[in-house]
Amino acid sequence: MLLGVLIVLSSCTVQKINKSLTKSDVFDKGHLGFMLTDPSKEKPLVAINEDKYFIPASNTKLFTFYTSYTVLGDEKVNGLNYLERGDSLIFWGTGDPSLLHPDLEDSTVIEFLQKSEKQLFLIDNFDQIDAFGPGWSWDWYNAYYATERSALPIYGNVARFSKDSTQAGFDTYPNYFEQWLFPAPAPSTYLSFQRNRLKNEYTYFTPESSKTFERDIPFITSAKFAAQLLSEKLNKKVSLISDDHYLKLDPKKLQTAPADSIYAQMMKISDNFLAEQLMLLVSDQLNNRLSTREAIEYAKENLLNDLPDEPMWYDGSGLSSRNMFTPRSVIALLGKIRAEVPLEKIKAYFPAGGESGTIRNWYPADEGQPPYIYAKTGTLSMSSALSGYLITKSGKILHFSALMNNYQIPSSELKAELEKVLYHIHDRY
Numbered sequence: 001m002l003l004g005v006l007i008v009l010s011s012c013t014v015q016k017i018n019k020s021l022t023k024s025d026v027f028d029k030g031h032l033g034f035m036l037t038d039p040s041k042e043k044p045l046v047a048i049n050e051d052k053y054f055i056p057a058s059n060t061k062l063f064t065f066y067t068s069y070t071v072l073g074d075e076k077v078n079g080l081n082y083l084e085r086g087d088s089l090i091f092w093g094t095g096d097p098s099l100l101h102p103d104l105e106d107s108t109v110i111e112f113l114q115k116s117e118k119q120l121f122l123i124d125n126f127d128q129i130d131a132f133g134p135g136w137s138w139d140w141y142n143a144y145y146a147t148e149r150s151a152l153p154i155y156g157n158v159a160r161f162s163k164d165s166t167q168a169g170f171d172t173y174p175n176y177f178e179q180w181l182f183p184a185p186a187p188s189t190y191l192s193f194q195r196n197r198l199k200n201e202y203t204y205f206t207p208e209s210s211k212t213f214e215r216d217i218p219f220i221t222s223a224k225f226a227a228q229l230l231s232e233k234l235n236k237k238v239s240l241i242s243d244d245h246y247l248k249l250d251p252k253k254l255q256t257a258p259a260d261s262i263y264a265q266m267m268k269i270s271d272n273f274l275a276e277q278l279m280l281l282v283s284d285q286l287n288n289r290l291s292t293r294e295a296i297e298y299a300k301e302n303l304l305n306d307l308p309d310e311p312m313w314y315d316g317s318g319l320s321s322r323n324m325f326t327p328r329s330v331i332a333l334l335g336k337i338r339a340e341v342p343l344e345k346i347k348a349y350f351p352a353g354g355e356s357g358t359i360r361n362w363y364p365a366d367e368g369q370p371p372y373i374y375a376k377t378g379t380l381s382m383s384s385a386l387s388g389y390l391i392t393k394s395g396k397i398l399h400f401s402a403l404m405n406n407y408q409i410p411s412s413e414l415k416a417e418l419e420k421v422l423y424h425i426h427d428r429y
Contacts, residue, residue: 013424013425013428013429014045014046014429016424016428017036017045017046017421017424017425017429018046018048020420020421020424021034021046021048021421022048024417026409026413026414026416026417027404027414027417029407029408029409030382030404030405030406030407030408030409031049031052031054031404031405031406032048032049032402032403032404033048033049033050033052033054033326033327033401033402033403033404033405034046034047034048034049034050034327034400034401034402034403035047035048035050035327035328035330035331035400035401036390036398036399036400036425037331037335037398037399037400038396038398038429039335039338039397039398039399040396044328044331045398045429047327047328048327049327050326050327050328050331051308051309051326051328052326052327053309053312053324053325053326054324054325054326054327054383054385054403054404054405055321055323055324055380055383055403055405056318056323056324056325056330056378056383056385056403057318057378057379057380057383057384057385058270058272058317058318058376058377058378058379058385059318059325059330059376059377059378059385059386059387059401059403060275060313060315060316060317060318060323060325060378061266061267061270061275061316061317061318061376062330062333062334062337062376062387063299063304063311063313063325063333064266064275064278064279064316064317065263065266065267065278065337065349066299066303066304066333066336066337067279067282067295067296067298067299067303068259068263068278068279068281068282069259069263069337069340069341070303070340071282071285071286071298072259072278072281072282072285073259074258074259074260074263074345075255075258075259076255076256076257076258076259077094077096077098077255077256077257077258077259077262077281078094078096078253078254078255078256078281078284078285079094079096079098079099079106079108079109079253079254079255079256079257080092080093080094080096080109080112080253080254080256081093081094081251081252081253081254081284081288082251082252082253082254083246083249083251083252084118084252087118087119088118088119088121089113089116089118089119089120089121090121090123090241090246091113091120091121091122091123092122092123092124092125092151092152092246092247092251093125093126093150093151093152093153093226093290094151094253094280094281094284094290095129095149095150095151095153095277095278095279095280095281095283095284095290096109096153096256096257096277096281097153097156097262097273097274097277097278098256098257098261098262099152099153099154099155099256100154100155100156100174100233101153101155101156102155102156102158102160102173102216103156103265104156104257104261104262104265106256106257108254108255108256108257109254109256110233110234112254113230113234113236113238114234114236119237119239120234120236120237120238120239121238121239121240121241122152122223122226122227122230122238122239122240122241123241123242123243123246123247124223124224124240124241124242125151125223125247125290126150126151126152126221126222126223126226128151128289128290128291129149129150129151129280129290129291129292130149131148131149131150131220131221132146132148132149133149133276133292133314133315133316133317133319133320134314134315134320134322135314135315135319135320135321135322136315136319136320140319141195141197141218142194142195142197142217142218143218144158144215144216144217144218144273145272145319146218146272146319147216147218147272147273148218148219148220148221149273149276149277149280149292150221150222150226151223151280151290152223152226153221153226153273153277154221154226154229154230154233155173155174155229156216156273157218157219157221157273158216158217158218158219158273159172159173159174159177159195159200159202159216159217159219160172160173160214160215160216161193161204161213161214161215161217162213162214162215163206163210163211163212163213163214164212165211165212170206170213174229174233176229176232177200177202177219180200180201180202181201181202181203181204182201182202182203182204183203183204183205184203184204184205185203187205188205188207189207190205190207191205191206191207191210191213191215192204192205193215193217194217195217195218195219198220199220200219200220200225202217223240224240227239227240247288247289250288251288260345260348262274262278263278263349264348264349266278267349267350267351267357267376268349268350268351268356268357268358269357269358270357270358270376270377270378272316272317272318272319273317275316275317275318276292276315276316276317277316278316279292279295279296279315279316280292280295282295282298282299283295283298286298292315292316296313296314299313300313304333306332307329307332307333308326308328308329308332309325309326309328309329311323311324311325311329312324312325313325318378318380319380321380321383325403327387327401327402327403330387330401330403331387331399331400331401334387334388334389334399334401335399338389338397338399343397346374346389347374350374350375350376350388350389351374351375351376351377352371352373352374353365353371353372353373353374353375354371354373355371358377359373359375359377359386362415362419363375363419363422363423371391372390372391372392372393372426373388373389373390373391373422373426374388374389374391375387375388375389375390375400376388378403379411382405382406382407382408383404383405383406383407384404384407384411384414384415385401385402385403385404386400386401386402386415386418387400387401387402387403388400390422390425390426391426392425392426392427392429393426393427394429396429398425398429400422400425402418
């Protein structure tokens with residue numbers, strides 16, 4: 001008798017959830033794909049347009065994360081390829097983003113090159129990867145979210161300008177860019193750092209009201225510029241060479257930053273640069289080449305060939321509007337992640353509702369309770385997404401994917417409506 005009552009209650013809850021999605025005045029203003037599953041049950045609890053393709057925005061990083069975690073693991077990444085020939089140390093990049101990154105701050109490569117008594121030669125393999133991904137917009141050049149991809153990133157391929165409340169001026173990291181930093185010709189109402197589109201020169205305006213700030217502005221990178229920055233940091237000459245012969249050899253690999261730290265930053269703050277570089281690390285691990293396309297093809301053929309629908313996948317970050325996934329494929333991927341990644345690591349990597357990352361101001365738990373949402377966000381023009389894990393008050397871990405396209409209303413309205421739905425699931429299921 002009790003089991004029958006619970007089944008009826010569960011059925012009523014599912015019906016209410018379905019109605020809150022299909023009868024919503026907010027969700028009705030665009031295209032909604034939603035799927036909710038209880039892994040202990042054979043059929044999905046809710047499935048709305050689950051077989052339709054949607055632009056996922058940064059939900060793409062779920063695919064990047066799973067591919068990277070499977071291929072690279074959670075130990076240190078291979079941060080440098082190198083060969084020793086006589087009195088020469090010949091090296092080239094693997095795509096590792098951690099070298100002197102303003103947040104990751106790994107200096108393993110610097111220490112390795114500093115200790116070497118050999119002449120240093122950097123091989124130019126930058127032509128293996130385009131700075132921008134397919135479908136990216138040219139006018140994103142000044143935005144951190146479109147930081148250039150490269151074979152050997154240094155300083156995260158950005159200039160960081162920052163100030164705390166105790167400073168009169170502001171700091172520039174690396175300080176190399178101080179010589180290329182100029183006051184804006186005309187004052188502005190807002191804090192502004194603007195790079196010249198064609199060269200690494202910056203103008204700035206900092207109003208008196210700006211007590212604290214931190215701005216990361218991409219710089220134009222190249223093998224020549226990377227060699228220059230390395231030479232200055234090492235205080236020893238790094239010569240640039242072009243010789244494909246060396247790239248065909250089997251190099252030694254220098255381990256650098258923990259993959260764990262890269263995954264956590266990439267997922268929590270939705271760091272596009274780290275996502276793109278992770279796919280290059282995957283490619284390097286697989287075949288000593290840097291190719292996002294080859295890494296994606298490997299993942300589709302070997303890791304994701306059991307998904308319900310083939311991913312239309314073009315970059316690591318989700319910046320490309322060419323990416324398209326179905327909610328049921330995202331759900332299948334979440335199941336694979338849940339089966340292969342310990343829950344505590346998922347909680348460490350994923351943004352937590354009301355607590356951390358891109359959802360720290362959304363989906364809060366009841367006062368005094370731990371987060372109940374661990375999920376990846378996604379935002380592009382007219383595209384919003386949230387997919388991950390929902391922990392109910394009864395202790396169940398549900399998998400959900402909400403993909404929302406062609407909405408011309410503020411994303412905050414979509415989040416507020418979705419927040420109501422997800423809390424109801426958390427509270428009642």
